[in-house]
Amino acid sequence: MNAKLDSTVTARPVTRDTFDQVLVPTYAPAAMVPVRGSGLDLWDQTGKHYLDFTSGIAVNSLGHCHPVLVDVLTKQINNLWHLGNGYTNEPVLRLALALTEATFADRAFFCNSGAEANEAALKLARKYAHTKFGAHKSRIISCFSSFHGRTLFTVSVGGQAKYTEGFEPLPPSIDHIAYNDIEAARAAIGDDVCAVIVEPVQGEGGVVPGNPEFLKELRALCDKTGALLIFDEVQCGMGRTGALFAYMGYGVTPDILTAAKALGNGYPIGAMLTTNELAQTLAVGTHGTTYGGNPLAATVALSVLETINTPAFLARVKEASVSTIAMLQGLITDYPQVFSIVRGSGLLLGLVVSDAWKGRAKDIQKAAEAQGLMVLIAGMDVVRLAPALIVSDEQIAEAGRLLRAAIDGMLKA
Numbered sequence: 001m002n003a004k005l006d007s008t009v010t011a012r013p014v015t016r017d018t019f020d021q022v023l024v025p026t027y028a029p030a031a032m033v034p035v036r037g038s039g040l041d042l043w044d045q046t047g048k049h050y051l052d053f054t055s056g057i058a059v060n061s062l063g064h065c066h067p068v069l070v071d072v073l074t075k076q077i078n079n080l081w082h083l084g085n086g087y088t089n090e091p092v093l094r095l096a097l098a099l100t101e102a103t104f105a106d107r108a109f110f111c112n113s114g115a116e117a118n119e120a121a122l123k124l125a126r127k128y129a130h131t132k133f134g135a136h137k138s139r140i141i142s143c144f145s146s147f148h149g150r151t152l153f154t155v156s157v158g159g160q161a162k163y164t165e166g167f168e169p170l171p172p173s174i175d176h177i178a179y180n181d182i183e184a185a186r187a188a189i190g191d192d193v194c195a196v197i198v199e200p201v202q203g204e205g206g207v208v209p210g211n212p213e214f215l216k217e218l219r220a221l222c223d224k225t226g227a228l229l230i231f232d233e234v235q236c237g238m239g240r241t242g243a244l245f246a247y248m249g250y251g252v253t254p255d256i257l258t259a260a261k262a263l264g265n266g267y268p269i270g271a272m273l274t275t276n277e278l279a280q281t282l283a284v285g286t287h288g289t290t291y292g293g294n295p296l297a298a299t300v301a302l303s304v305l306e307t308i309n310t311p312a313f314l315a316r317v318k319e320a321s322v323s324t325i326a327m328l329q330g331l332i333t334d335y336p337q338v339f340s341i342v343r344g345s346g347l348l349l350g351l352v353v354s355d356a357w358k359g360r361a362k363d364i365q366k367a368a369e370a371q372g373l374m375v376l377i378a379g380m381d382v383v384r385l386a387p388a389l390i391v392s393d394e395q396i397a398e399a400g401r402l403l404r405a406a407i408d409g410m411l412k413a
């Protein structure tokens with residue numbers, strides 16, 4: 001073997017410790033390292049099995065390595081990977097047709113993540129207002145506890161101060177109101193506002209569904225003032241609530257919708273959807289990204305969309321939601337000292353810890369992992385469940401058993 005090949009790391013063992021040696025420490029990942037997945041089943045380096053109720057943070061909505069997605073991606077991999085924006089490609093044209101036919105939108109812009117989709121939406125809104133009304137109409141209204149991504153613009157628009165601290169100076173002309181507070185919205189949304197951005201269901205902020213009256217009032221206030229209503233459906237979209245997009249369930253149509261996460265089931269892709277009129281704001285040369293609408297990502301996303309967007313699939317999401325909520329209500333009944341309420345929508349659910357257990361969501365997550373169940377948290381007081389939308393009733397029951405074993409262990413300790 002030649003010396004160069006000999007020195008490659010491809011075959012060298014790596015462990016969780018390697019993370020602490022060579023990764024920028026932005027995350028504190030679990031001690032176990034998953035190596036293989038199938039559906040909601042996952043195995044780590046030691047061969048231990050886990051039931052995955054995280055879907056990679058509401059991403060792998062069709063489960064790990066869904067055979068249909070593996071098949072279409074493999075075919076595309078053998079066909080064409082990347083072109084750049086000097087050329088279009090068949091998969092992205094088909095994906096745009098499918099998304100615009102399935103939603104209010106007439107036009108799609110593709111990028112690689114949720115933050116980038118929101119960045120495009122916010123830039124569109126600023127430019128549209130600037131062109132149509134003048135530079136004074138630049139204020140953006142967002143909600144406290146919201147999450148819109150980690151670029152400097154989206155983190156500034158997001159409603160969690162801890163994510164902007166130390167990154168100042170921040171982009172100006174951004175204000176926050178309390179989520180679901182209609183009076184605050186009326187007070188804040190004046191003629192100088194160019195955009196209102198909101199998650200129909202707040203994910204990171206604790207799994208809090210928007211009140212229909214609140215979202216309807218935001219629509220009315222935007223219509224009155226000429227501001228654009230942006231729905232960030234990066235986490236709650238693509239079937240997660242039991243509707244293809246959450247706005248459909250609310251009957252409130254935004255001017256711009258952003259999607260990512262589950263759109264690619266783990267293949268990175270983001271999308272900004274909007275109307276014909278608004279799309280003209282981003283004319284040739286105004287915005288762009290190298291990989292957006294890449295044939296590999298677009299191929300996977302089209303297949304995801306066609307799988308999820310059927311009445312039978314979405315009806316099953318609602319049914320699985322009812323079963324999961326019943327399972328979680330059982331936990332609240334049997335462990336009132338640990339859990340207080342369940343909230344959320346569809347298969348994006350938050351189990352809120354009781355006062356006595358405040359701050360212990362992470363401990364519960366770790367105890368569940370030891371039992372072989374992966375769950376998420378949303379802040380320190382909410383255990384968040386976001387299983388793949390293909391979850392079976394048996395898997396929901398199993399998750400309940402594993403959560404009980406985890407809590408029993410913690411109560412004994």
Ligand SMILES: *Cc1c(COP(=O)(O)O)cnc(C)c1O
Nearest residue numbers: 113114115147148149203234235
């Ligand atoms: C995850 C998330 C984002 C950011 O998406 P990235 O792909 O991480 O950039 C934006 N908005 C919401 C609601 C999210 O949940």
